[in-house]
Amino acid sequence: QKEVEQNSGPLSVPEGAIASLNCTYSDRGSQSFFWYRQYSGKSPELIMSIYSNGDKEDGRFTAQLNKASQYVSLLIRDSQPSDSATYLCAVRASNFGNEKLTFGTGTRLTIIP
Amino acid sequence: KAGVTQTPRYLIKTRGQQVTLSCSPISGHRSVSWYQQTPGQGLQFLFEYFSETQRNKGNFPGRFSGRQFSNSRSEMNVSTLELGDSALYLCASSLGAGLYTFGSGTRLTVV
Numbered sequence: 001q002k003e004v005e006q007n008s009g010p011l012s013v014p015e016g017a018i019a020s021l022n023c024t025y026s027d028r029g030s031q032s033f034f035w036y037r038q039y040s041g042k043s044p045e046l047i048m049s050i051y052s053n054g055d056k057e058d059g060r061f062t063a064q065l066n067k068a069s070q071y072v073s074l075l076i077r078d079s080q081p082s083d084s085a086t087y088l089c090a091v092r093a094s095n096f097g098n099e100k101l102t103f104g105t106g107t108r109l110t111i112i113p
Numbered sequence: 114k115a116g117v118t119q120t121p122r123y124l125i126k127t128r129g130q131q132v133t134l135s136c137s138p139i140s141g142h143r144s145v146s147w148y149q150q151t152p153g154q155g156l157q158f159l160f161e162y163f164s165e166t167q168r169n170k171g172n173f174p175g176r177f178s179g180r181q182f183s184n185s186r187s188e189m190n191v192s193t194l195e196l197g198d199s200a201l202y203l204c205a206s207s208l209g210a211g212l213y214t215f216g217s218g219t220r221l222t223v224v
Binding site for chain 1: 146148154155156158161171195203210211212213214215216217218
């Protein structure tokens with residue numbers, strides 16, 4: 001079992017719709033969860049972090065965390081063509097001072113105009 | 114504010130050679146992590162340095178090594194290159210808590 005799993009896609013969503021990206025993780029003690037966006041040919045950039053159960057909203061982005069189900073999701077409202085990218089879910093190990101992030105292989109999202 | 118600088122951007126090496134990649138983190142960031150990215154495996158953790166000390170190491174052979182200098186700049190070295198080492202090598206600097214800023218990466222091609 002992979003430590004962090006994502007559906008590789010591609011996920012195609014019409015412009016203006018909600019894109020829903022999902023991620024599961026295996027380390028039940030994980031404390032910190034992140035979504036990074038990577039455009040083709042570019043390096044990943046951080047778009048959301050979430051640390052406690054529930055929802056966290058930032059503009060058109062909402063991260064959702066359910067530690068009991070070991071599940072993280074990212075919702076993108078009013079999807080725009082500029083949102084077309086690969087979205088990487090990342091999980092930080094639980095022990096103090098450990099900066100290692102474990103990444104999923106990413107979900108490729110395409111927004112259709 | 115300057116970002117994370119990785120040099121060189123592109124490298125072509127021959128099997129058996131060695132290579133050194135450099136990363137200059139954002140000023141004030143003391144944590145530097147290195148990742149290998151390939152289409153099949155995604156982002157794989159190599160190692161993390163904090164204040165010149167390696168705090169974490171991933172599951173890579175001993176041919177992969179790194180170090181960090183007192184100014185937080187970091188280098189990684191790969192010896193006895195293999196074809197399978199061809200990848201994008203990404204450096205990320207952080208103040209902590211997993212909030213990474215990645216550099217543009219070094220694209221290594223081994224022929």
